[in-house]
Amino acid sequence: MNGGLIPYLSGFDWFNQTIKSTSAFLSFDTTSLLSFLIYAVFASLLVFLVLMPIGGLGTYAERKISADLQARIGPNRVGPYGILQFLADGIKMVLKEDIVPVGADRFVFYLAPLLAMVGVFMTVAVLPLSSGLTMVHLDIGVFYLLAVSSLVGIAVFLGGYAPNSKWSLLGGMRGASQIISYEIPVVISVLAIVLLSGGMSFDVLVGSQGGLPHRWFLFHNPFTFLAFFVYFVGALAEANRAPFDLPEAESELVSGYHTEYTGMRFAFFALAEYVEVFVLCAVAAALFLGGYNVPGELLKDHPLGQLLQLGAFFTKTLILYYVVIWVRWTLPRIRVDQLMTICWKYLTPIALFNLVGCALWMYCFDGKSIVSLLFESGVGAASGGH
């Protein structure tokens, strides 16, 4: 563990001074206490200033972009260009009655939105926002993220099962089978990247890439290029986004697994879904698009460099987020049998092929990227000339 918030802060004198003076004042070692407070403040900032606005603005962006793509105006009443629409929606959600169907399994009904929120929000602990402002660099980074985000699948299934409604159950069953199926190609694509960088921590994964595109894992070799698209399609399906939004297909099932959810519970499901899209885009940016690396490692050891890294990370992630919305409003929904065919007969074999290809590439070319191989052979030829 050589990254993360507290190790980053411990590189500064004022932090060590604060620990010393408070320890002297309270007459015990305050390192743990201070770390706890800093983590708590940082987690609250992340949740209230990053995730909730992203969930809210996600709904706004979705409606505005869909309006643009369909030559409509979209929300334009609340605030300038309708940008406060999500606040109005949120207030409306709070003011709606909380209905529990009569035959429902009440405990599971209450539990499902909570699980969805916890599963998504736990993932941000390891999201590599920048080299210093990541909450914690777990050694099992991406493995932890994949494991925790599969709680959402359980939440979708329980949310479909609990209210004893047929539409919900259909949506929940579809959702569960879709999410678990598409987890396989996603995990195997991630395995290919882990193989190339030699570690599961985001510190290693992002650190073995560079700022400019030729040092990204996307262009490392042909197999990773394919793996990115496999990952992205799988991520779309895991987040129940169109063209894979079968669990909540509004023209077949009324609203899928959250048919019976009203008010705040529905709001939590929606928030979890939008934040999950953000998290999956962030993972794609970190694994394939160089993450927070800034070209030329500008201001690397300066605190301002952290801001540049944040900018690079959010730019890449939000561009991918735009692509996700764009795809949703461009492609029609596919059928259930097509969904399973795409997953098991196309994406999974391609992902396995990519993994074997990456292992062979690692063995044959010693893990060098295709650009460096071409460049070095060019240098070799030039130096051999004289």
Next chain:
Amino acid sequence: MSVYSIDVFMPVLILIALTVGVVLGGHFLSVFLAPKKSSKFQTTPYECGELPVGMAWSMFNVRFYVVGLIFIIFDVESVLMFPVVSVFKSFNDMGRGGLALIEVLIFMLILISGMAYCWRKGDLDWVKSYKRKQVE
């Protein structure tokens, strides 16, 4: 390792506590602000305006369970792959990449043969039974 080594999973626990707090806080707000006018018909499960017929918890298409079974196999195998691939690079740097590569390939071969079996048996098709009966 720095002197500030505390339990690395503390931030995760803080995040869980915070999320549970947010969810409970949202419910708390809605308890105070939302109306409570539940009637008998409002709390019936939605079935396009009709009174619901029977329970929703009934028998279900077995395809979903087959998908679940295939998933379990693949999930366990991909979890077992994680430690192997994360040390593959250091094996390669030690000059023993060939050994690791062969082991990865053997493992993948088992995985792929399992998948080929499922494919051959038609368990990857969503509508399996009808086609088979027509052929026989």
